[in-house]
Amino acid sequence: MGLSALGIENGTYLLVALIFLLLLTGMPLAWVTGLVALLFTFGWFGGNALPLVTSRIFGFITEYSLVAIPMFILMAALLDRSGIAKDLFNGMRVLAGRLPGGVAVQTLIVAILMAAMSGVIGGEIVLLGILALPQMLRLGYDRSLSIGVVCAGGSLGTMMPPSIVLIIYGLVAGVSIADLFVAAITPAMLLLGCYIAYVLIRCLRDPSLGPPMSAEEHAEESLGSALRSLVAPLFIVLVVLGSIYGGIASITEAAALGVSSVIVISALRRELNFAMMQESLVHTLETCGMIIWIGIAAAVLVGVYNLMGGNRFVSAAILGLDASPVVIIMVMMLILLVLGMFLDWIGIALLTLPIFVPIITELGFDPIWFGILFAVNMQVSYLTPPFGPAAFYLKSVAPPDITLKHIYTALLPFIGLQLLVLALLLFFPQIAIWPL
Numbered sequence: 001m002g003l004s005a006l007g008i009e010n011g012t013y014l015l016v017a018l019i020f021l022l023l024l025t026g027m028p029l030a031w032v033t034g035l036v037a038l039l040f041t042f043g044w045f046g047g048n049a050l051p052l053v054t055s056r057i058f059g060f061i062t063e064y065s066l067v068a069i070p071m072f073i074l075m076a077a078l079l080d081r082s083g084i085a086k087d088l089f090n091g092m093r094v095l096a097g098r099l100p101g102g103v104a105v106q107t108l109i110v111a112i113l114m115a116a117m118s119g120v121i122g123g124e125i126v127l128l129g130i131l132a133l134p135q136m137l138r139l140g141y142d143r144s145l146s147i148g149v150v151c152a153g154g155s156l157g158t159m160m161p162p163s164i165v166l167i168i169y170g171l172v173a174g175v176s177i178a179d180l181f182v183a184a185i186t187p188a189m190l191l192l193g194c195y196i197a198y199v200l201i202r203c204l205r206d207p208s209l210g211p212p213m214s215a216e217e218h219a220e221e222s223l224g225s226a227l228r229s230l231v232a233p234l235f236i237v238l239v240v241l242g243s244i245y246g247g248i249a250s251i252t253e254a255a256a257l258g259v260s261s262v263i264v265i266s267a268l269r270r271e272l273n274f275a276m277m278q279e280s281l282v283h284t285l286e287t288c289g290m291i292i293w294i295g296i297a298a299a300v301l302v303g304v305y306n307l308m309g310g311n312r313f314v315s316a317a318i319l320g321l322d323a324s325p326v327v328i329i330m331v332m333m334l335i336l337l338v339l340g341m342f343l344d345w346i347g348i349a350l351l352t353l354p355i356f357v358p359i360i361t362e363l364g365f366d367p368i369w370f371g372i373l374f375a376v377n378m379q380v381s382y383l384t385p386p387f388g389p390a391a392f393y394l395k396s397v398a399p400p401d402i403t404l405k406h407i408y409t410a411l412l413p414f415i416g417l418q419l420l421v422l423a424l425l426l427f428f429p430q431i432a433i434w435p436l
Helices: 003-024 029-045 050-061 064-081 084-091 102-118 122-138 143-158 164-173 177-205 215-219 223-245 251-268 274-308 310-319 325-340 345-362 367-383 389-395 404-427
Strands: none
Touching: 003 029, 003 274, 003 310, 029 050, 029 274, 029 345, 050 274, 064 084, 064 102, 064 122, 064 164, 064 251, 064 274, 084 102, 084 122, 084 223, 084 251, 102 122, 102 143, 102 177, 102 223, 122 143, 122 389, 143 177, 143 367, 143 389, 143 404, 164 177, 164 345, 164 367, 177 223, 177 251, 177 367, 177 404, 223 251, 274 310, 274 345, 310 325, 310 345, 325 345, 325 367, 325 404, 345 367, 367 389, 367 404, 389 404
16 A cells, blocks of 8 residues: 555645654755655655656756856856955945944945845855954944844845846746846845844944944045946946846846856956866855755655645645635745745745745736745745854854854844835735836
8 A cells, every 4th residue: 555545635744744854864955855755756656656756857957047057156156256245345345434334234235236246145145254244343333233234134145136046936936037036126125225224223323333434444445446346246237137137138148148257357357267266166066966956856846746636735725724815825925934944945945836836826916926025035034043044154254252142143133124024025016016
């Protein structure tokens, strides 16, 4: 007697329980989902079910849009190892001036520019942790405020195009990635505005939380040097986003143009060398390997679960709720928030979106709007314990006296701001979809 004797309801409970139990053993998500997928493939359909696995794997790895991901990761790796981001941060000190909290605001502005250059999150948090955090602590900034600014600012890459989160969503949901990019700009700037407003309100009320720079330090940078530091980043942003919005290039082609522009600029700055390219390519291979393996395993698991009738079961369960469509969306958001505490966003996207997006469409909602909600939700997951990747990225470069407890405590106000923006987007969809 196979697993099919359990029925789809009990089978669903067993599948979810197995995933979480295996995750508790410390196994990587890719191996967990792959093992559960194989167990249910052969346990539910029998020994002749191997083509179910191979067809799903082939369908996933031959998706053309996936080519953009290694390109954007390579671009981020090259930026991390070049001096472009460092010069940008140092040159932007002129904007900090003698305003309380000015260096924190400067850090957030640099963060959104870095996000617009690459759309990758982890490296940005590490880079800001190296460049911005020590400077804010040296100036006497409140430790919690400094930590929150670095992690929240570094996580803006989940929203700001060319976000890899949006690329994966567009791939899984079957919607235009270019439309997602257009819709994401306003919410990304709204998040940035909330962070800046929070910093300024707190520092203007209590300047000791973010002491202004001295006149001597402010005089070290001129407006001319600040403008020169903006040339290379803005050129990269123009090449990537300008080519997409201008209809010149597809997402994949724009990613390749971005890599080429970073290589050319690094060469002109005499920073390009063999070691830099080697390290960047190795980092790209490692990151893409993780994404591909999670993607393959999740594609198989979702495919098998749908053949079991799981998508119909979940759809009937959610649509059967005696609640308004907005409440159903809120339930989905809650599920994503809970999963974000334990799983990587890639796994969450590939496991849940094939089930959620058809329900969204059936309810009559715009899948582009839901994609923006998903991206904000995943930004929350970057900060929330116990998984919270942002905390671990920052801990790897933070001073030894800063513990994970300090980091998670510092992130709470910024998580609140993210949830506020998520609520605004939920109840006022036009914030995201007005440009479409």
